[in-house]
Amino acid sequence: MIKRPTSSSARSDAVYFVKAAAVGLLVGALATGFHSGLEIIFSHYATLRASLGGGVTPYLVSIAISSICVAGAFLLVQRVAPEAAGSGIQEIEGAMEDKRPLNWASVLVAKFFGGLLALGSGLVLGREGPTIHMGAMTAEALSRSHDISPADHKGLLAAGAAAGLAAAFNAPLAAILFIVEETRRQFPFGYRTYMAVIIASILSAAVTEELTGIGPPLLVEVTYVPVWSFLLLGVLGIFLGALGVFFNWALITVMDLFQRIPAKMRWVPALAIGAVTGVLLNAFPDATGGGEDLVHDLVTSHYGILALLLLTVLRFGGVLFSYASGVPGGIFAPMLSIATCAGLAFGVASISVLPVEDEFRAACAVAAMGGFFAASVRAPLVGVVLVMELTGAYALIMPVLVTCTAAALTAHHLGGRPIYEQLLERTLRLSGQPTDDEPDKTPVQLGTRES
Numbered sequence: 001m002i003k004r005p006t007s008s009s010a011r012s013d014a015v016y017f018v019k020a021a022a023v024g025l026l027v028g029a030l031a032t033g034f035h036s037g038l039e040i041i042f043s044h045y046a047t048l049r050a051s052l053g054g055g056v057t058p059y060l061v062s063i064a065i066s067s068i069c070v071a072g073a074f075l076l077v078q079r080v081a082p083e084a085a086g087s088g089i090q091e092i093e094g095a096m097e098d099k100r101p102l103n104w105a106s107v108l109v110a111k112f113f114g115g116l117l118a119l120g121s122g123l124v125l126g127r128e129g130p131t132i133h134m135g136a137m138t139a140e141a142l143s144r145s146h147d148i149s150p151a152d153h154k155g156l157l158a159a160g161a162a163a164g165l166a167a168a169f170n171a172p173l174a175a176i177l178f179i180v181e182e183t184r185r186q187f188p189f190g191y192r193t194y195m196a197v198i199i200a201s202i203l204s205a206a207v208t209e210e211l212t213g214i215g216p217p218l219l220v221e222v223t224y225v226p227v228w229s230f231l232l233l234g235v236l237g238i239f240l241g242a243l244g245v246f247f248n249w250a251l252i253t254v255m256d257l258f259q260r261i262p263a264k265m266r267w268v269p270a271l272a273i274g275a276v277t278g279v280l281l282n283a284f285p286d287a288t289g290g291g292e293d294l295v296h297d298l299v300t301s302h303y304g305i306l307a308l309l310l311l312t313v314l315r316f317g318g319v320l321f322s323y324a325s326g327v328p329g330g331i332f333a334p335m336l337s338i339a340t341c342a343g344l345a346f347g348v349a350s351i352s353v354l355p356v357e358d359e360f361r362a363a364c365a366v367a368a369m370g371g372f373f374a375a376s377v378r379a380p381l382v383g384v385v386l387v388m389e390l391t392g393a394y395a396l397i398m399p400v401l402v403t404c405t406a407a408a409l410t411a412h413h414l415g416g417r418p419i420y421e422q423l424l425e426r427t428l429r430l431s432g433q434p435t436d437d438e439p440d441k442t443p444v445q446l447g448t449r450e451s
Helices: 007-051 057-080 089-096 104-120 128-143 150-169 172-182 191-212 227-259 267-283 292-300 305-324 332-353 359-377 380-391 394-413 419-430
Strands: none
Touching: 007 057, 007 104, 007 128, 007 150, 007 191, 007 267, 057 104, 057 267, 089 128, 089 150, 089 419, 104 128, 128 150, 128 332, 150 172, 150 191, 150 380, 172 191, 172 380, 227 305, 227 332, 227 359, 227 394, 227 419, 267 305, 292 332, 292 359, 305 332, 332 359, 359 380, 359 394, 359 419, 380 394
């Protein structure tokens, strides 16, 4: 017989779901405020540069503004909440393993204002990292107001993180699947926690869409590609699998190089990276920023192979140094723009030598977004769904699935590991906390600051 829930358990579930709903609503509003603030900064900064005319003046002004903003974001993070650097996803996973602190108030301050400074300066970072971390910290703030079980607590943290991702990309389904695939080791999967993630994601995306009125943020119109071209998309997936493994290795390597700089001097690289960003904002603006707006422009324009490869290299290097600088920011959006450039280059080359229609270019761009994500994050299903929700190109589900599968398999056979797993292990190692291969000697309790 099916066991029916008791009235007390039903009431308990209802209370928990109300908390999840509150998380979704609050995160949606917070993320929308963060995104709106960034849009205002981008607009005013662009207007200022345009008003300065030609010559060296706009370069000098941009160098000064961007370098000060990046250095300011770095110092803010270091003094208020060092764990707010980067995307924060590894911090959430570490907290769900009871190995990382949860200082929600300080992280919210550092992530919000540090993110505005860092991303507003033009760094190659995405806004989804800050919103995911702020989402989890919002859930942490709400969970502390009531005595809840450890499993319910972790479920709310996951719900907050999912709500942050849903708001960043208006992609609630991808956000739900991200929790299932990415945090499968930490997430206490059950009816209550799973439904909490769904509720928070839906409401967060609904608030964002209602306040901003946006649909698919990277809308791409592609209706059909021939079945035989799936083989080409599989080959593209193999290339992206190798690129994803290299990207993960390069990101960790650059971060470790920066770690060797004396602690009192680590603001210097942040200042230098900001200065270089200021130059690129004027000389080659497509090489700056998270890349959300760039993706659509790349697909609708007709760049040559050399220009696309150059842009791939510049944005690839840009996200490595931007992330390693120690400021708040995510890697999802930059990864999508890198993949778009690489995918378009592959598509242009294919069109020049094979009997495929021009529409194949756009199909390669869409498929590459999912493939690169699958190779780096090792969440292929999330890659497929995220790309579908972002681009609205639902006719390409099969081609994207082919590319994501090939990329994930290639990354696995090359010995690559998920990027956030590597980032978490690195964070634990630097803070003296045990990794999966080490005994737990010095646990950090939830809600306490690490010494």
